[in-house]
Amino acid sequence: MEPTLDNGKFFRPSYIASIEPSPRAGPVSVEDIKTDLSSEFSLVSSGSDTSQSNGHIQVCLRIRPFTSLERENGSQDCVSLEDSTNIVLKPPQHYLSRLSEKTSGPMLQKFTFSQVFGPETTQEEFFEGTMKQPVQDFLDGYNRLVFTYGVTNAGKTYTFQGTEEDVGILPRTMDMLFKSIQGKLYTAMDLKPYRCRDYIKLTENQVREETAIKNSLLRLIKEVEEHFSILFSMCIFR
Structure with a gap:
């Protein structure tokens, strides 16, 4: 059943804004969280920029x-x-x-x-x-x-x-x-990106699974390249 307002008109729920908008808030004081950063920026601009x-x-x-x-x-x-x-x-x-x-x-x-x-x-x-x-x-x-x-x-x-x-x-x-960055790289292959800003550490079994997936993907790419190379050669010599 379609929801209605008090005046009898139909409305559909919004996923962007609430059905009953809250009253507009007045000015918010931010004096307690304001910070003067001019000294830090002056150090960057006039410091040891070589x-x-x-x-x-x-x-x-x-x-x-x-x-x-x-x-x-x-x-x-x-x-x-x-x-x-x-x-x-x-x-x-x-x-x-x-x-x-x-x-x-x-x-x-x-x-x-x-x-x-x-x-x-x-x-x-x-x-x-x-x-x-x-x-x-x-x-x-x-x-x-x-x-x-x-x-x-x-x-x-x-x-x-x-x-x-x-x-x-x-x-x-x-x-x-x-x-x-030579000598500063993490050489182990047991880390995997997770979402946008995190990573997960893989177990030995997970490392083997990821390696198998990678090798399978590389073989598939190579096969596709060889297939298209053969088709291209056939089109040239026809």
Whole structure:
């Protein structure tokens, strides 16, 4: 039977709010639980922060090598490095030929960055010059945020991931992080995550069961990969 209110209108129970909302509470005094944290934050901001950023955002520019097509049409002349922090840009010659003197505007534009890395920069040199210090700061207990930004085909994926032969900043960062905790890892395999913030310790029998499940899953993944590899080969040679 549908529940009713006193005025005869039907209502459905709500799982979000109570049926009879409680009267709105007045202002709550929190003076007894307020704490002045300014001294603690001042220690963090003006203390022994040894990072190269010193609290400021660092913006680094990496110039990728020009493609053969870009070299053919003279695009390599549009970027020139003044020094380690400044570059000068000008339109390519094939673009200038289409512009009149009135529409061309200023031909040269200068931009300043925290650090500029030229096309000859290696993956290792770029990591040493941009990521190594922030990673060390993170290991020392400071928050750091690093991201890559650029247009399509600017080289973000290569800089971030790299190749198997010459890895990028992400694999080098992970390598540095894991090397920093060598000798501090728990090598036993008897702990299992439980929900979000806890873990359980497994018995010997449970460890054997978990190992069997893991091995079975890995075999299944390998079989699926081999199956799809065979199907892919058959589709190619048809």
